[in-house]
Amino acid sequence: MSCCDAPNLMPIEDALQHMLSGIKPIQQSVELKLQDAIGFVLAEDLLSPINVPPFDNSAMDGYAIRIADLEKSDTLPLAGKSFAGQPFEGNWPADTCIRIMTGAKIPAGCDAVIMQEQTETTDSGIRFTNQKVKHNNNIRPVGDDIQKGDVALAKGARLTSRDLPMIASLGISHIKVLRKPKVAFFSTGDELKPLGQPLEEGQIYDSNRYGIKPLIEKFGCEAIDLGIIPDNPETLKATFERAQSEADVVVTSGGVSVGEADYTKDILDEIGQIGFWKLAIKPGKPFAFGQLDNAWFCGLPGNPVSAFITLYVLVQPLLAKLGGHTEWKPQPFIPAITKNGFKKSPGRTDYQRGIYTIEDGQFYVETTGNQSSGAFRSMSLANCFVVLEQNRGRVEAGETVQVQMFSSSLY
Missing domain, CATH: 2.170.190.11 (Molybdopterin biosynthesis moea protein, domain 3.)
Structure with a gap:
């Protein structure tokens, strides 16, 4: 029996621990001009060659x-x-x-x-x-900001627009960074249609790749878009082979549930060691993780909100560790008072989409409305996740919940 058939759902924390335990950071480094290094991760401690300021x-x-x-x-x-x-x-x-x-x-x-x-x-x-x-x-005084020999930035820091001027003040023009992880991704399903083409009966537009690509890039990775792949075993296998030859991680959306046309599970059994999970997360229960012959694999659900949230919650920390970004941390949880009720059944951690406000120093939150895994407008309207604990039931107005503000990758 595979993990996908297990009657119990795996908690998110256990899934993350399992995923991250086998990931080793990329060791390959490159030297870049400072102006080209934003978004890359430092491959070594950055030591200051001078005092800043150099004189009183x-x-x-x-x-x-x-x-x-x-x-x-x-x-x-x-x-x-x-x-x-x-x-x-x-x-x-x-x-x-x-x-x-x-x-x-x-x-x-x-x-x-x-x-x-x-x-x-x-x-x-x-x-x-x-x-x-x-x-x-x-x-x-001389060296008031940085003294010669100081660690100006530690290995594993991801360079931002706030860091580059500081590095420039040290007179450093080139910097040693880790190469970015390469992530190949594609959508699966005969029902998917590219943008710009008319929909036929039973078809929908492929929206998932338009969320996956920018998130991968904002996570500090190189995105390789392999397009839409039909539900055809030979085509799918060829695409997986190509993806793992070009990338460190392969990400798919769709094809990891239990439908008759979900061939992904069978193909991956041939070319890797895959554990399919039913995770205790909503939306996003049918999430898959494993290792191909030459790459890691993350299979996202097909529903748009499910794909987006599992990429953000589960795949992001994996890519951060793979990319050597030792300073990455998830956004903290903040208690907030609900302005309306939230539907919830015990059994899964629920990432509902909300809008927080601050009134007299107190956080409040309200729902964005329709929380269906196929209704992406709830993500477009939101500015936070309302994270309802796995064993929690319905939430009434006036109760306290935990909200997680969006990180910069969602803007």
Whole structure:
């Protein structure tokens, strides 16, 4: 008896543990130009080759002073200027000040910068209206942000638009990253029709690939779209063989339930070790996972919402581990008060689609309406999942539930 025939449903946590236990991160690395590295995962710790800033500099537009000089007089003649990229050079006479701009190098001997808003220009020089100045006031010391030899970013971090400017500030133009996992995907079913063609009796448009591709790419992987494959054993097997020759992971939508035309199970028994599960998740019970000869396999259900949610909840952590993204974490759960009831029967963890709001610091959530696994508008309208526990029953208005806000991959 296969897992698919087992009377008990596998909890999501057990399924994830089983999936992730055999995954080993990709070790192949490539060197890229910094501007091309966004979305890639660091292959090694990034050590800073320099101090940032490389010299003491001013945090304000104002005047560089020596506190001992200011203690003698509240007015100091101007001795020169220090601009960013044009530092003050030469001798700095006693009992004078230097005009300085934000980011400019601090002149030797300066122990404070006074912002220009606390000064007045007079015939005798610059008058300082605030003489209670602390040492190193408004001075950013060398290495204040990053010191030479520091781990600026750890191995396993996925590079974002927030990281690239920081790396550039270190003068690093090329970076060593892991190659992205390759994910081949296709839809199965004679009923599926490509966009742009008229529907015939009993046909529907293939919408799943339009959700799968962007999610795979936002997960930090390379997506290989193999299109729509009809319910034909020879064609399906050839497609699987091609997919596993080109990719690290093969993802299908449809063909993993128990219908008479679901040939996927038989084909995969020939070319891999596959465990088909009935998972305790709603929507998405008919989810499959296993290993082909040369790739991992994830079989998503055919219903659009089921395919989308199982890809997000189950396949995303697999791809993160495969891609070496050690900092990946699922979105946290947040308690929220329901504004309406939610239909629910015990037995499966239910990912219903909701809309959360915050009122006076309290999270509230309401349903997006039709929660059918074939009604994708519920996903389009939502901004969170309402995650109802496996053993929980119907939820009434005013009860507390757990919501999981969408990650950036869903935007």
